[in-house]
Amino acid sequence: MADGRARALWERYEPVHDLVYFAPEAHRAADALGLRGFWMGYFALRAAPLGAVSPSVVTSCFHVFHPSRVARALPDAWAYAAPADVLAARLEAMDAALTRVAGADAVGSAAFAQAADLAWEAAAAADTTGRVLAAANQALGRPERPAARLWQAVTTLREHRGDSHVAVLVGLGLGPVEAMVLKAAAGESDGAFLRETRKWPARDWAAAEERLRADGRLAADGSLTPAGAALRARTEALTDAAAERPWTALGAERTERLAALLEPLAHAVRESGLLPAANPVGLTRRTLPVGR
Template sequence: MRDNVARAMWERYEPVHQLVYFAPEVREAMDGLGMRGYWMGYFALRAAPLGLASAPVVTSCFYVFHPDRAAKALPDAWALAGPQQVIEARERAVDAAMRSLYGPAVVDSTELAEAADLAWEAACAADTAGRVLGAANQALPRPAQPHVRLWQAATTLREHRGDGHVAVLVGRRMGPVEALVLKSATGETEAAFQRRIRQWDIEAWQAAQAELRGRGWLGGEERLTAAGAAAHEQMEADTDAAAAAPWQALGADGTARLAHLLEPLARRVLDSGIVPTANPVGLTDGTWRSAG
């Protein structure tokens, strides 16, 4: 059975984190640094906490992208703006995006400040051994503004969770394309969309489909068999278990309080249309699991 608390908290903090990929203020900030196109900005924004990371290192950490996708962005992005410049720019952009989306009454509220401190406490408790992206984000300084602090805490938590998920995939011999095929086969996201944005060609996709069919996990109409669904469920359960430490440290009461405070913030993001319905991580419409 899945650790519903870890999954429930992801459903609430992930929409807040996603602002960095879709808010127009962030794209404007990246354009201001000279980043050429969405994907150069994406790779620079997400990889900046790693320092002057090369394309192969970033491809390894991000896991599901074709190596050419990162190589088109890095190291060229670092010649336009160094990692510290990008980190500072993303904080300014997130500040502007959250002020625009939530308004001053929310941004300056005691409730948001409380959420920021609870989320920061959870993020600081995340175990980062073997979790490179989680560790790099956890090591960043504590932002002074509560709403930016909340965003950074959410980012640390989601990268911590993502690192754990990659470890689960590697342990199950699920390569990047196999992982995307499996996710698409659940119906959580569209295969053509995933293949396009991750930049895998049809031959690689079909080879991964053949691999999963060989395991007995993929059936007709490229949907999961019962065995495939069970394997997927177990991998998700393992991911949830690996993401449990922050919530165990925060405690049941603190976690429940943070979940309550995050819900209207996440709902506002989802209702705004900033994050597209067809999104890579399979965000729902906000029908969340209980965090208590």
């Protein structure tokens, strides 16, 4: 979408979705289920819509994690909590977290209910062909409470965009480590943070850097060459294009209305201090237009 609408909406719904990783309500929910440690909670809470799938399926869907990182959490998590129980717990936790962060008055307002309904309509319109995480989330029932409904809707939209991004990376021949090296070189995230949290050995990271240097995408100092910057820009442009459908289905006027409604929620999450500075998705705050 030439006017940047898909990216502008992503900047507004991504922080709301990210509460599931960093809000204390999510951590307490994982602990109550018997899930052990941050990563078991992360993988179970995010993968639960898929059912009790194997580590290899999650490694494939999530794309950037070393298989050993996933295997330390799954399938053990499913022995502690069934996916259906995890789904119920995460929705309850996100309802509470969003209510706390945004404020009960805001969550109870007509504007918030409108945001939830618009986001749900956009998510329902997403084309989930070849997008496994998006399809699994889209198939979940419609929550009655507005905060839960909004969070689940933006999660479907987020996974739709994420699945699209993975498809773009695969199509461009970029593996998980190369993709992260390019992200870090573009200044969107910290390379050491990405490597360590995704559990890639230093030798694999160095090998990816060397391949990108040999291809003329990475300079000797670790910065992007013009060819590397062009590849990174193409990756993002193709991702934006693949994420257009929910917004074309919703229409320009209602998309702009949803963006305006999401803006204060996204701001509240950012100001809450819950999201780490080294955001792994590379979310940076830009002022992007929604309309023309």
